Amino acid sequence: MSLISTKAVAEHASASSCWIIVHGKVYDVTEFLPEHPGGSKIILKYAGKDATEAYDPIHPPDAITTHLPKEKHLGAVDPNTVVKVVKELTDEDRKHEALMAARPSIDEIINLHDFEAVAKAILPAKAWAYYSSASDDEITIRENRAAYQRIWFRPRILRDVSTVDWSTTILGQRSTLPVYISATALGKLGHPDGELNLTRAAGKHGVIQMIPTLASCSFDEIVDAAVPGQVQFLQLYVNRDREITKKYVQHAEKRGVKGLFITVDAPQLGRREKDMRMKFVDESGVAKVQEGQDGVKKNEGVARAISSFIDPSLSWKDIPWFKSITNMPIVLKGVATPEDALLAYDYGVQGIVLSNHGGRQLDTARSGIENLIEVVEALKTRGPWPNPKFEVFVDGGIRRASDVLKAIALGAKAVGVGRAFMYSFCAYGQEGVEKAFQIFRDELEMNMRLIGARSIDELVPQMVDASAIHSHVGLTPADNLYNTTCTYPTHSGVCIFLLI
Numbered sequence: 133m134s135l136i137s138t139k140a141v142a143e144h145a146s147a148s149s150c151w152i153i154v155h156g157k158v159y160d161v162t163e164f165l166p167e168h169p170g171g172s173k174i175i176l177k178y179a180g181k182d183a184t185e186a187y188d189p190i191h192p193p194d195a196i197t198t199h200l201p202k203e204k205h206l207g208a209v210d211p212n213t214v215v216k217v218v219k220e221l222t223d224e225d226r227k228h229e230a231l232m233a234a235r236p237s238i239d240e241i242i243n244l245h246d247f248e249a250v251a252k253a254i255l256p257a258k259a260w261a262y263y264s265s266a267s268d269d270e271i272t273i274r275e276n277r278a279a280y281q282r283i284w285f286r287p288r289i290l291r292d293v294s295t296v297d298w299s300t301t302i303l304g305q306r307s308t309l310p311v312y313i314s315a316t317a318l319g320k321l322g323h324p325d326g327e328l329n330l331t332r333a334a335g336k337h338g339v340i341q342m343i344p345t346l347a348s349c350s351f352d353e354i355v356d357a358a359v360p361g362q363v364q365f366l367q368l369y370v371n372r373d374r375e376i377t378k379k380y381v382q383h384a385e386k387r388g389v390k391g392l393f394i395t396v397d398a399p400q401l402g403r404r405e406k407d408m409r410m411k412f413v414d415e416s417g418v419a420k421v422q423e424g425q426d427g428v429k430k431n432e433g434v435a436r437a438i439s440s441f442i443d444p445s446l447s448w449k450d451i452p453w454f455k456s457i458t459n460m461p462i463v464l465k466g467v468a469t470p471e472d473a474l475l476a477y478d479y480g481v482q483g484i485v486l487s488n489h490g491g492r493q494l495d496t497a498r499s500g501i502e503n504l505i506e507v508v509e510a511l512k513t514r515g516p517w518p519n520p521k522f523e524v525f526v527d528g529g530i531r532r533a534s535d536v537l538k539a540i541a542l543g544a545k546a547v548g549v550g551r552a553f554m555y556s557f558c559a560y561g562q563e564g565v566e567k568a569f570q571i572f573r574d575e576l577e578m579n580m581r582l583i584g585a586r587s588i589d590e591l592v593p594q595m596v597d598a599s600a601i602h603s604h605v606g607l608t609p610a611d612n613l614y615n616t617t618c619t620y621p622t623h624s625g626v627c628i629f630l631l632i
Contacts, residue, residue: 135210145180147172151206153182154196158206189259189320193350198376199441228254238560238567244531244552247568250559251322259321261410263554266491267402272499273491275604276529279499283538284597288584296580297587298573302546303391303461303482303523305363308338309572310536310588314527314548315367315393320348322558328357329557333565335359342393342548343384345369351380355387365391367465369398370450372443378457385458392458393485397466399444402493451479463525466493468503470510473524477514483523483545490528490550500526501539502601508543517543533575537583541591542598 136158144151150162152175165172178186187196197205221229231254241247252260266273300310313334319326326348327341334341335358342365343354351366358364366384371377381392454462461482466489467473476484486500486507504526511517511524526539527548539547556564585591 134207136207137210137213138215139213141209142180147176147179150176150179152178152180153209154184154187155193156209156211158209159196159200160204160206161200163204164200189348190318192346192348193353224256228256235559238563241560241564241567242571244556244568244571247552247555247559247564251555255322255558258410259558261406262318262321262404263316263551263558265404265406266495267404267493268495270491270495272488272495272497273529275496276488276491276499276501277531279501279601280529280532280535280538282598282600282603283501283542284600285534285538285583286595286597287582288595291584291586293581293584293586295586296577298576298580300546300588302340302525303365303463305340305390306338307340307363307546309569309576310540310546311530311549311572312340312365312525312546313342313553314550315342315344315347316550316554317344317346318348319554319557322554323561325349325557325561327354329562329565330553331357331362331364333557333562333569335362337566337569339569340365342367343389345380345395351384352387355389363390365389365393366460367393367395369395369442370446371441372445373441374453381454381458381460385460389460391463391482392454392460393463393465394454395465395489396446397468397487397489397493398442399446402489402495404492448475448479451481455480463523467507468497468500470503470506473507474510474514477511477522482521483525485525485527485548486544487527487548500528501535501542504539504542504544505598505601518545533572533579536572536576537579537585537591538596538598540588541593541596543593 138153141151141153141158144160144162147165148162149160150165151158151160153159161168161175165175168175174186175183235250235254236246241250252264255263298310299306299308301307302312313330319329323329327344328349330341331354333339340363341354343351344367346369347354355364366381366389368377368381371380384392451462463483463485464472464476464481465485466487467476467484468486468488473484484507486503488494488497488500491497504524507524508517511519511522514522523545524543525546525548526544527550530536530539530547530549531552536547553565553568556568558564560567580586583591583595585595
């Protein structure tokens with residue numbers, strides 16, 4: 133195929149003939165304009181031009197190649213016709229640089245809430261809206277935290293806790309923490325290196341990373357950044373085109389991925405209203421077009437733009453097919469009831485994640501930690517517990533090692549942490565993720581000594597009092613750290629750093 137000059141591309145800069153350049157390749161997106169979840173205006177802004185810079189943070193790298201018909205892939209740009217332009221700093225760039233320069237030293241970060249406070253201050257509005265949003269009234273995202281605060285420790289004393297060991301295995305793979313990095317999408321919205329921050333830190337410290345389907349970095353980029361022997365899992369959104377899903381899963385297995393986590397709680401995206409509102413704000417913060425113009429819909433934000441391929445017809449009948457295409461352990465991510473936990477066990481998968489998608493799907497869904505108690509009791513009817521053939525994980529709202537220990541004591545094998553690690557790299561890159569690991573280690577050491585557990589195996593239900601877990605309205609202590617996401621010096625009750 134012959135090379136295409138930038139002049140030729142520039143001749144197709146209208147709604148009737150729209151070509152764009154992404155990563156040095158030319159695509160005809162004319163027929164896709166009415167279908168684009170963000171409306172046609174954002175694409176037409178880059179008609180006849182290079183759209184890579186705008187495309188990268190919001191789309192997985194292979195989105196355009198996967199979902200645009202092959203005949204619309206027109207070829208490569210002639211590099212001899214590309215004029216390199218020195219990008220001038222915008223006011224937004226200068227503001228971001230000033231905020232980054234004003235960040236507290238990473239040595240001042242003492243807990244995971246601190247990362248969130250810094251991330252909130254430095255992230256562009258669109259990125260913060262996407263990362264922090266939850267569905268509807270955001271009740272479930274708050275409950276994910278509050279539920280852990282209704283569980284109380286019953287510590288044992290006079291045990292030799294001079295040495296404590298919090299290492300464990302997850303799906304048979306060694307982990308230095310009883311925590312894995314749960315999948316979160318679009319890491320480049322918050323940092324130029326995106327998910328590679330997580331990969332590099334995890335490889336250095338022996339923590340398991342779950343690779344997101346909707347990562348900003350490509351799957352192979354993330355795997356290539358791993359160190360030899362590094363354990364990685366894959367989070368999967370199932371494509372309507374099962375052949376695409378099959379190729380993706382089998383490619384992951386060939387690349388050495390050790391576990392397949394199929395997301396089962398997202399047949400349709402929840403209404404993430406903070407994210408949705410950003411559809412009406414442009415890069416300068418000015419209100420955009422009204423409803424009805426340019427096809428912009430109020431029920432679609434960044435999340436919708438990257439997830440329209442997800443298959444809502446996914447059902448239990450598909451589990452045997454997944455088992456036929458891979459030898460990786462299969463875990464269902466997004467289970468919420470004992471009934472479905474038992475079905476998962478009976479269908480022969482290797483585990484479940486009790487998850488409500490970080491509060492981003494069905495609002496007023498119960499927390500994973502609350503569901504854990506009933507799920508474990510149900511699974512005991514299928515044989516000995518813990519069951520070596522079936523593991524239960526929990527995610528959502530975990531910000532402290534004490535949360536981790538409570539979940540394990542109640543029957544979880546390990547826990548997934550998503551947003552907290554994401555905020556850590558948004559704020560400080562790879563160094564932030566490594567600091568987050570250290571915070572978990574320090575808190576685990578202290579809490580295990582204080583509770584009287586010398587190893588993960590010694591965490592038992594008798595060490596916690598979860599009798600108030602189902603009391604959704606009660607005398608729960610105020611969570612000031614979470615409510616303010618600010619632990620820095622304040623003036624009149626307002627975080628000084630957040631006023632910069």
